[in-house]
Amino acid sequence: MKALVVRKEGDEKPVAAVEDISEDMLPEAEVTVAVDYSTVNYKDGLCIGPGGGLVRKYPHIPGIDFAGTVEASSDERYKPGDKVVLTGWRVGEAHWGGYSQKANVRADWLVPLPEGLDTRQAMAVGTAGLTAMLAVMALEDQGMEKNHGPVLVTGAAGGVGSVATAILANLGYEVAAVTGRPEQADYLKSLGASRIVAREELTDVTRRPLESEEWAGCVDAVAGAMLGRVLKQMKYGTSVAAIGLAGGAAIEGALITPFILRGVNLLGIDSVMQPYENRLRAWHRIASDLPMDKLEAMVQPATLADLPALGKDILKGQVKGRVVVDVNA
Known part of the structure; x- marks a missing residue:
């Protein structure tokens, strides 16, 4: 599968590049998600950039949020085929994140995608x-x-x-x-x-x-x-x-x-470690109260290959609206 991998050798600066990696490299966790979309946030820029910043262990896959489909789960709350969204919990910082075609994560970090939102829209929100x-x-x-x-x-x-x-x-x-x-x-x-x-x-x-x-x-x-x-x-x-x-x-x-x-x-307001009930309530409010036509006007599409440059741009304040990354493009 393809992923944006950040590597760092010794005292050298981190380098980000799209690679073909094995699923066996993913960290062990309860739920495997086939990722559809991720986004570019300021923290992603810090993780991708040459300064390293938030990353403590390499190699690393950034991407602090993602939306996709459950592929496998050992937790009864999620079944294969369920649409889910993940934000926070230091995913993309301390744990491998969304810039990968698959992700292994804890079930507690996920939220079922509300009716009225598809995975692309969820990451336009992010x-x-x-x-x-x-x-x-x-x-x-x-x-x-x-x-x-x-x-x-x-x-x-x-x-x-x-x-x-x-x-x-x-x-x-x-x-x-x-x-x-x-x-x-x-x-x-x-x-x-x-x-x-x-x-x-x-x-x-x-x-x-x-x-x-x-x-x-x-x-x-x-x-x-x-x-x-x-x-x-x-x-x-x-x-x-x-x-x-x-x-x-x-x-x-x-x-x-x-x-x-x-x-x-x-x-x-800190979205990183919000209780499940707050995250679920917020996502349902998003589905009902955020106009999708205006949401689309905010979106800048991107691919994994675009991320090294976009990581630099967001740190410079040059990114407008929401960047939605199609990890399978």
């Missing part, structure tokens, strides 16, 4: 889309409603931001999408954004501890200085779902504002 839905669910669980005002999405042109924008708009929220690339305005509006906010508007330094209340909720994929600025603009009693650290891990601001004076909630 880990980024699952994270976006978990963020929306967390905001709604904290009381966010459509009549409370605009919801901000930072890093809106990226994988998580694109799906969050489409989900929120489809649910009827007014979405303000933040991007540092003006040429992405039409793309974001096609996903349902009603307002485009330039990145510079939220990264200018200001000494004011609080600003005018503007946002009824926020899905933040950037953090850093931008998150510090956004927190000052949140309406009373609202929440920010923080899902990424592209802008850095430090937040500028005082504890008393806005957390005490405005009662703002900062919610951390």
